[in-house]
Every structure is written in structure tokens, then in C-alpha cells.
Amino acid sequence: MPQNRLFYNHFVLPEAQRDSLNVVLVSPRNPLNIGAAARAMANFGFSRLSVVAPFDPTWREARSAIGAPVLLQNAKSTECLAEAVASCTLVVGTGTQTYRKPEQRIVPLPELTPLVSQELARGGRVALVFGPEKHGLTREDLSYCHLLVEIPTHPLQPSMNLGQAVAVCLYELTRCAESPPPTPVASVTSTAASGRLDLLAGVIEEAMQAVGYSPRAMQPANRHDLRLLLRRLSLTTRDTRRILGLFRRILWRINHSGH
Amino acid sequence: MPQNRLFYNHFVLPEAQRDSLNVVLVSPRNPLNIGAAARAMANFGFSRLSVVAPFDPTWREARSAIGAPVLLQNAKSTECLAEAVASCTLVVGTGTQTYRKPEQRIVPLPELTPLVSQELARGGRVALVFGPEKHGLTREDLSYCHLLVEIPTHPLQPSMNLGQAVAVCLYELTRCAESPPPTPVASVTSTAASGRLDLLAGVIEEAMQAVGYSPRAMQPANRHDLRLLLRRLSLTTRDTRRILGLFRRILWRINHSGH
Numbered sequence: 001m002p003q004n005r006l007f008y009n010h011f012v013l014p015e016a017q018r019d020s021l022n023v024v025l026v027s028p029r030n031p032l033n034i035g036a037a038a039r040a041m042a043n044f045g046f047s048r049l050s051v052v053a054p055f056d057p058t059w060r061e062a063r064s065a066i067g068a069p070v071l072l073q074n075a076k077s078t079e080c081l082a083e084a085v086a087s088c089t090l091v092v093g094t095g096t097q098t099y100r101k102p103e104q105r106i107v108p109l110p111e112l113t114p115l116v117s118q119e120l121a122r123g124g125r126v127a128l129v130f131g132p133e134k135h136g137l138t139r140e141d142l143s144y145c146h147l148l149v150e151i152p153t154h155p156l157q158p159s160m161n162l163g164q165a166v167a168v169c170l171y172e173l174t175r176c177a178e179s180p181p182p183t184p185v186a187s188v189t190s191t192a193a194s195g196r197l198d199l200l201a202g203v204i205e206e207a208m209q210a211v212g213y214s215p216r217a218m219q220p221a222n223r224h225d226l227r228l229l230l231r232r233l234s235l236t237t238r239d240t241r242r243i244l245g246l247f248r249r250i251l252w253r254i255n256h257s258g259h
Numbered sequence: 260m261p262q263n264r265l266f267y268n269h270f271v272l273p274e275a276q277r278d279s280l281n282v283v284l285v286s287p288r289n290p291l292n293i294g295a296a297a298r299a300m301a302n303f304g305f306s307r308l309s310v311v312a313p314f315d316p317t318w319r320e321a322r323s324a325i326g327a328p329v330l331l332q333n334a335k336s337t338e339c340l341a342e343a344v345a346s347c348t349l350v351v352g353t354g355t356q357t358y359r360k361p362e363q364r365i366v367p368l369p370e371l372t373p374l375v376s377q378e379l380a381r382g383g384r385v386a387l388v389f390g391p392e393k394h395g396l397t398r399e400d401l402s403y404c405h406l407l408v409e410i411p412t413h414p415l416q417p418s419m420n421l422g423q424a425v426a427v428c429l430y431e432l433t434r435c436a437e438s439p440p441p442t443p444v445a446s447v448t449s450t451a452a453s454g455r456l457d458l459l460a461g462v463i464e465e466a467m468q469a470v471g472y473s474p475r476a477m478q479p480a481n482r483h484d485l486r487l488l489l490r491r492l493s494l495t496t497r498d499t500r501r502i503l504g505l506f507r508r509i510l511w512r513i514n515h516s517g518h
Contacts, residue, residue, distance in 0.1 A: 032291070036420060036422075036423065039419075039420055039423070040420070040423055042413065042415070042416035043355075043412045043413060043416055043417070043418075043419050043423075044412065044413060045415075069416075109434070110434045151430075152433065152434065153302045154304035156301070156304075157298075157301035157302055157328075159302075160298075160299075160302050160426070161295055161298055161299070161422070161426075163295075163420070163422070163423060164295065164302075164422060164423055164426035167420075167423035167426055167427050168426050168430045171430065171431075172430075172434070175368070175369045204505075207505075207509065210512070211505075211508045211509050211511075213504070213508050229498060233492040233493070233494075234492070239488060242484075246463075246466075246470075246472055249467075249471065249472050250470050250513075252470070254512060254513065254516070257513065
């Protein structure tokens with residue numbers, strides 16, 4: 001297609017930074033939606049797609065579709081959301097007006113860009129997570145998110161088509177050519193990646209059980225709360241390492257206490 | 260879907276004005292795209308759809324699809340674009356980087372809203388015109404437009420899916436609500452007072468010593484770091500109480516471990 005005019009040959013997010021943004025689709029059911037998400041990504045200059053627990057025929061069909069773009073062929077498929085976002089320092093859950101009891105900060109989509117570009121500018125990796133077509137992200141999925149973004153849809157018809165939701169979010173992230181990305185504020189501080197937080201959560205949970213912190217029936221609720229807490233605290237890699245060290249030491253001490 | 264939080268109960272374009280905006284699809288070939296356009300319209304609170312010279316089976320299929328929204332059933336079908344936009348005072352042609360020899364003013368999508376809302380505010384009627392999937396609006400189509408709007412897509416993959424293009428344009432027209440109220444999470448949260456943090460620091464330090472976390476010589480440095488860390492984390496009163504509970508339980512367990 002001939003192009004002789006380019007208004008936007010620079011984006012809010014420089015090319016290299018857009019490479020550090022992952023689009024993550026959780027359990028998509030419709031191959032057309034996976035294809036549509038991939039197309040929107042290409043339209044707005046993003047290339048990293050992960051699909052969590054895809055319905056197998058759907059996934060194969062989407063990948064092998066005629067004209068399936070390279071980014072779909074390069075897309076990663078993971079068993080669970082934790083794995084898909086393990087390397088990410090900012091995990092953003094998306095939705096419309098469906099959060100019943102928000103447990104994290106909620107940001108309206110028109111205000112998302114500065115948060116994302118700041119994280120990317122300081123070398124972080126961002127995941128933008130989209131739920132399944134029918135019901136969106138579950139409470140469990142949301143517990144892996146540092147913040148939630150809300151697409152401002154109309155109250156009478158809030159639920160968006162998956163491919164359209166991806167397009168709207170990525171458009172928002174690249175629409176504004178004016179403001180350059182903010183200067184890296186906390187460039188020294190490296191935020192702990194999601195996978196490190198999960199490792200830490202596992203060790204803390206082990207310690208909780210070892211000391212009988214709460215009844216067994218409370219363990220799933222505690223695990224959920226702990227995951228949310230660790231994300232809310234914006235721990236650095238160094239914090240995470242030190243807290244991990246302390247809890248491992250605690251566990252060692254308890255396991256060697258002679259009874 | 261239950262909704263108990265509405266950030267955007269006011270839009271840039273008041274309800275009555277949105278009724279004066281027509282979405283016009285010129286010769287769409289794929290019934291799914293007509294349905295997708297209708298859904299995006301409902302998502303962003305628009306209701307007037309016209310379809311120009313639809314391919315007949317496509318049009319019947321889209322209209323009779325299960326769950327086809329009222330706005331699709333009420334959509335108008337016209338023979339030609341001139342007829343569809345006859346009552347409109349501002350006709351906006353949409354596209355990506357495809358205008359070879361623009362004959363009108365071209366506005367980047369992020370700058371469209373003031374022009375549209377101004378026209379609607381003074382009682383005008385606006386048409387937002389989308390071309391067929393394959394090639395977009397023809398030169399003939401464009402000649403009915405007062406201005407052209409360009410969706411800022413990436414040069415390597417400029418061409419958007421029709422339903423996604425409609426979603427992105429309507430999102431742009433409604434995205435900007437001035438300042439949404441702060442998220443409930445942040446406002447409810449009460450930050451832990453300094454004294455509580457010191458209490459917590461004391462108990463954590465006691466646990467560190469009890470498990471032999473570090474040599475005695477390191478204890479002042481650890482205490483200092485711990486104090487800084489607890490402040491940096493913005494712990495709430497509730498976080499503090501729970502972490503305190505866990506460390507007290509750890510200490511109790513160690514002190515009753517029989518040696």
C-alpha cells in the first residue's frame with residue numbers, strides 16, 4: 001500500500017521499548033480473536049504476544065491461518081499466567097467496568113500511557129493482560145497484576161470484543177506523539193520481576209505453614225492476599241533477595257530445631 | 260455483568276449529541292465486521308449506523324445474527340454514500356496512511372474530537388465514514404468528505420481491520436473525561452503510622468537474630484536498611500498488623516522449639 005505521508009513516524013514508545021511490552025491473552029476461545037489481536041499489535045508496532053492455556057484447536061488454527069503474521073508464528077504459549085508474566089516488572093490487567101471489589105489501583109485507560117512508558121524507559125518489562133472472551137480475567141488472574149486498567153465503555157454495553165479491546169489499548173499507548181517519555185526517575189532501582197515475587201511468595205507461604213500461622217482452610221486466601229501484597233509493595237530485586245534470604249534462614253532454623 | 264463503579268458516567272459527547280453522529284460503512288464484505296462495528300458503537304454509546312451498498316447476503320447475515328443488537332436492526336441501508344450522508348453537516352472520511360493525493364484537510368485521529376464535538380454542539384450532524392475492508396475509501400467516496408482523519412498506524416502494517424478501526428475512532432471521541440475520581444483502593448487505604456512501623460521493625464529484627472540471619476556486626480546496618488525498607492513500601496495499617504502477626508508467630512515457634 002503506497003504511503004507518501006507519515007504523520008506519526010515517531011511514537012510515544014520508541015521501537016526498542018515497544019519490544020519490552022508483552023501482550024498476553026489468557027485462554028482465548030476464538031481463533032479469529034487471536035488473529036485480530038495480532039493484527040492490532042502489528043498496526044501499532046508491537047510484536048511480543050503470549051497466549052496462556054490456549055484451547056488447542058483454536059491456537060493451531062490461529063497460528064496456521066493463511067497470512068498469519070510473523071508475530072503470531074513467534075507467539076509464546078504458556079501453561080499459566082504466572083509463567084507468561086514471569087519476566088515482567090509491571091503487569092497490567094485490562095477490563096471494562098467489571099471489577100467488583102478492586103484489590104489494586106485502577107487506572108482509566110486514558111491515563112495509562114505515562115505509567116507504562118515510565119516503566120519501559122527505566123528498562124522494565126510490561127505485560128498487558130487480556131482475559132477470555134466470556135468473562136474476562138478471574139480474581140486469580142488479577143492477583144498477578146500490579147494494576148488494573150479500565151477501558152471506559154458505556155454502562156449499557158460495557159463488554160468489549162477481545163480484538164477490539166487490544167486495538168483500543170495499543171492505540172492509546174501510541175496515540176500521543178507530543179510528550180516524550182519521562183526521564184527515568186528511579187533508574188537505579190530495578191523492580192523485581194513477577195517470577196521472583198512468586199518465588200518469594202512460595203517461601204513465605206512455606207514459613208507460614210511451618211509455624212502454623214493460620215488454619216489450613218485459610219491457606220488459599222492467604223496465598224491470594226500475599227500475592228497481591230507483594231505486588232503492591234513495588235519491591236526491588238534487592239529487597240526481594242534479602243527477604244528471600246531471611247525467610248529461607250527462618251525455614252532452615254525451624255527445620256533444624258530438633259523436633 | 261454487575262457494575263458498581265462507573266468512572267465515566269459522563270462522556271465528552273453528551274448523549275443527545277452522540278445521537279447526531281452516524282457511523283457509515285461503505286460496502287463491507289464481511290458480516291462479522293458489520294457486527295463488530297455495531298458492537299464497538301454500543302460499547303462507546305453510539306447508535307446510528309448506516310451501511311452503503313452492502314453485499315446482500317453479508318448484510319442479511321449480519322442483521323439476522325443471533326444476538327444482533329437493536330442498533331444493527333435499526334441500521335439504514337442506502338444505495339450510495341451521497342444518500343447516507345445527505346443530512347450531515349460534517350462528513351469525516353477515515354483511513355490509515357493511504358491517502359495518495361489528499362484533496363482535503365487531513366487530521367490525525369488524536370486531534371479529531373474537538374472538531375467533531377464543536378460541530379455537534381452547534382447542532383450539526385456528523386458522519387464518520389469507513390471504507391471497504393480491502394482498499395478503503397475510493398477517491399470518489401473521499402470527495403463527499405469535508406475532512407479526512409488518519410489513524411496513526413505503523414508504517415509496516417498500516418491497514419486496520421474494519422471493526423477495530425471503528426472501535427479505535429469511537430474510543431478516541433469518548434476517551435477524554437476530565438478527571439475521574441481517585442480509585443477507591445487508594446483512598447480507603449490508611450497508611451501505617453511511623454510508630455507501628457518501628458514496632459514491626461523491632462519484631463522482624465528479633466526474628467533475624469533468633470534465626471542467625473547475619474553476624475552481630477551487621478545488625479546496625481540491617482536495622483537501618485529495614486527501617487528504610489518498611490517506609491519505602493507504603494505499608495497500610497492492615498499490612499503492618501498481618502506481617503507483625505506472622506513474625507510473632509515465627510518467634511513463638513522458634514522459642515518453643517525445645518532447645
